[in-house]
Amino acid sequence: MTEEQGSQWVSSEKDSFLFANIPATYYQTPIQELLERGGRIKKALGKDLLILAHHYQQDDTFSLADFSGDSLYLAQQAAKARAKYIVFAGVHFMAESADILTGDDQIVTLPNLTAGCSMADMADHDQVEDAFEQVEEITGAKVIPVTYINSTAATKAFTAQKGGVVCTSSNSGKILKWAFSVGQKVFFFPDQFLGINTALAMGIPREEIVLWRRDKHDGGLSPEALKRAKVILWDGFCSVHQRFTPAHVAAVRKRIPDVTVMVHPECPAETVAAADFSGSTSEILKKVTEAPKGSKWAIGTEINMVNRMARDFKAKDGKYIEVLNPTVCICSTMYRNHPAHVLWVLDHLAKGEVIHRILVPEPIKSQSRAALTRMLELSA
Template identity: 35%
Template sequence: MHHPSSQMASLYERVRDVIPSIEWPAFAGDISAILELKRKRNAVILAHNYQTPEIFHCVADIVGDSLALARRAMETEAEVIVLAGVHFMAETAKLLNPEKTVLIPDLEAGCSLAESITAEDVRLLRQRYPGVPIVTYVNTSAAVKAESDICCTSGNARQVVESLGAERVIMLPDEYLARNIAAETKVEIIAWKGHCEVHERFTAEDIRALREAHPGVTVLAHPECPPEVVAEADFSGSTAAMSDYVSREQPRRVVLMTECSMSDNVAVAHPGIDFIRPCNLCPHMKRITLGNIRTALEENRHVVTVDAEVAERARRAVERMLAV
């Protein structure tokens, strides 16, 4: 069945400010096919905030930061979940939906943060710091989550850390997130040396230069940025918190110190706001395309599996977080 041109036209209306009209015909065929495949397979597409606008606004059913995707995945009636994002997100969706088929369109969509730590590393940390609770960022493999006490996201990290009632906690794997949270709480935080390859490239100097070039610009920084970047910013928060900030405060000019597509996706809802784009792309997020989402649904690939025993322990850590 071909989708009526009126439906495709209204989808294009949504993204016309961020996708040039000359590029649209190249996307339209895949979008139309994906909408049909979703119906046929009873599938939903979960897309992270860092996905490109033609995915985020035209084929996704559920969008958000990694916490929102994890939560909403559990509420879906669909039989198939396609995760437009990186591998740890697909694993988390599988942990919370063991009965459903979870697909990731490209197995190479990894994450420098998730790859910075192994389950073995966590076991060694336990030996070194006996009795100190381990908080693991959701940007990790299921195997690492399984070795930890509780998970957190950049949106709820402080709450999670304080919920444990401990004087000190180990926080993995993002060193900057740990240091940024340490600045907000009395709990002593032991950090690991993991970094996000997108956020670690931003500098305080970048922000000063942006302020000079764009007087009055409001600067929002993700907590995976180095602490000196967060200190120079007007606000720091998860991608969901940044998006809420823009909606609530309606700054005239804004810059989001995070992955580049985030600005495009938020800009769609706020045509009156001037978004300055300091473009750092995540090469892993960008491996997901309309073409491989379509193939994932056509050929049922790549199926994400998690070892049952690992899944059970990892699920406990995620559920503890969701209960906070």
């Protein structure tokens, strides 16, 4: 294969890290062939196989999915799935949630085991537990832990033990409302921005929302500040969404006066305040779908999703869509699930072999299921 033919090949110098952990025969195969072979295995395995893909997944991998959506929708699909094999084209915590919600006879795999989430990694189980206990001790209040689904199974299990619940960006308002119906304060982790945006939208004043800093004694907070707070936020964030700023909103409004700006609630509160709307990826899709033909949008979320929307909505009804921050806002870990990785997993499944299984151990699995199931019930 020559340099000229390179565009149809997946192997290149820059991709060497991406493909470090799979055989060269896979990453040297043209994309079209990978997709055709993947399609044949899907057909052969029929109902035994379910492929789920998050909205942020790269296009080629996305095209292999049976269902695509946001974290809540994908968790709901996993919970009702009957397939023997579930291939999750997402990141590690999503595949963990799918394993927690499926039966012991079902197998969940992640095409590339290095596809993690930097935000989930910011909330270490021991650190979270220590901080929570300190908040309880200092305030003497009934504190309810609420963990964003972008977190490890161990922290979800801890949440369940303490009477808390999981949330997603689609249902965080509903979940926080429930938490305040059973407790006096909410300990929200790992995403400070989803936490503050949800709390502000519920009308909780800023003075009653505090940030627990992992690197500080007592989170860097005085006893008075903790006692006054209704919401205590962990200091995690999404490395992709924190890149959208009010300056980007101002710039696009100046350039396109009739633009509508919509951002994900993992963006900073100032960015959400400057935008016209904020919502989960499913809400973003719904809003644009229902908008008038020819409308113009600047969207603050992951670039693979925004580029796909820009292409599809332009062709469908002439809507114009661009990403709010023109410098690369890509979820580089989600991106690691290339069709070459998916096919490598599928080839094994076709032979009845399993690689890259995500298996949450007991008792974490049963405990974390309680926090996830509570979320699904509250979201129904």
